[in-house]
Amino acid sequence: MSSPVIILVRPQLVENIGTAARAMLNCGLIQLRLVAPRDPWPLASPQKERITAAASGADAVLENARLFSTTAEAVADLHAVYATTARGRDMVKPVLTPRAAIAEMAQGRETGGKTGILFGPERTGLTNEDLICAGKIITIPANPGFSSFNLAQGVLVLAYEWLMSQSEAPRESLPLGKTRPASKEELFNFFGHLEDALDEGGFFTTPGMKPAMSQNLRNIFSRASLTEQEVRTLHGVVSSLAGAKKRKNA
């Protein structure tokens, strides 16, 4: 399954092209196509410097970008093309969320080949002539009162959905670096140390309160997913506090 091609149609600002390239590479997309960009391509100074700053290291995406005169030429070798647009159009085409569209592309469902995503110029968006080149529409279900995304931000949304469709990152993890989780035995030893020190210091004012209070304390520390190192630190804290109290009372 090849990753989708990002196609910027008549982009106006080189900063947006550069930031879009950065967003693409962040998300593992590398195929960029430009249809009739406002500034002549390849860029000369000062546009060259401005796009390099915006791309922030994603130069390879820009260097490999392919230039086309028309949208029809830019999509000619693709098998499924999606057009991003915020506004409702007169054309009857299926409208998908970014997530649904990327799921289709990632699964090869209804595409089975090379896919591309069209993005229109900053102010005007894609024309009906551009939309004819696409089989389906992608619309971000944005705030209806403020639905127009910056061009590079629109590219990021699609690139990010692609990234997530390919990612095997766990939803949640607890990286431990050089340490390891405390064993239950280490945890129980600490509980014993803590409760002995509290006993000695007169924390349990009645014998009846000890079981319930101990349970509360054990719950606090059990919930914290302590590491072996943190348990050793806590031993030190208890010893230090108990020692300070002893010295004070001495």
Add this chain to the structure above:
Amino acid sequence: MSSPVIILVRPQLVENIGTAARAMLNCGLIQLRLVAPRDPWPLASPQKERITAAASGADAVLENARLFSTTAEAVADLHAVYATTARGRDMVKPVLTPRAAIAEMAQGRETGGKTGILFGPERTGLTNEDLICAGKIITIPANPGFSSFNLAQGVLVLAYEWLMSQSEAPRESLPLGKTRPASKEELFNFFGHLEDALDEGGFFTTPGMKPAMSQNLRNIFSRASLTEQEVRTLHGVVSSLAGAKKRKNA
């Protein structure tokens, strides 16, 4: 369930603050907090003009932004704080994807109150002192060779996940505007018209090929989810082509 607060810690470039505000409003987030921004706040010229251009209409988010001197002050009234960072840290904290973190915030699971998301300065990211203010880490599972997101792009990823967590937009729809789907009867009438015209024009060179070929043609048009208007257009196309052929053969 209140929406998360976006907290930019020591942001350097007003363009990024403005673009972040635009991304927030696109996605229905309105609470922005700034911790010790580089340029004195509220902004004077020319920063004022630059941020307004970048915000592109999201002025209300900027006007309501709250200013703080330290990260600790900025999170003091929140109940669950998440810190975005790309780099692994020495601290032992749960690391979540943006989607998992937003799901927690949206469901109120483990938060049950006001939530906030910390974003660090452009070049350096959050310090360990900032990270202490957060219970969990959010990391976008990005391209490992190019994992540093532009600040406003990072804000967009989280804001977009919030948008999607709140959105009831169908994954796919087919908006029809003023027209309506063709009824099956209208579709069958068109099939009849087409096949009669093909019969008359000698398209079916052997009687045996008609059933299979008709089935193929009907599949093509059935798959297209035609509207009533499109069926009328297709009737016209068939009449026109058949008429042209009759005239040509006359």
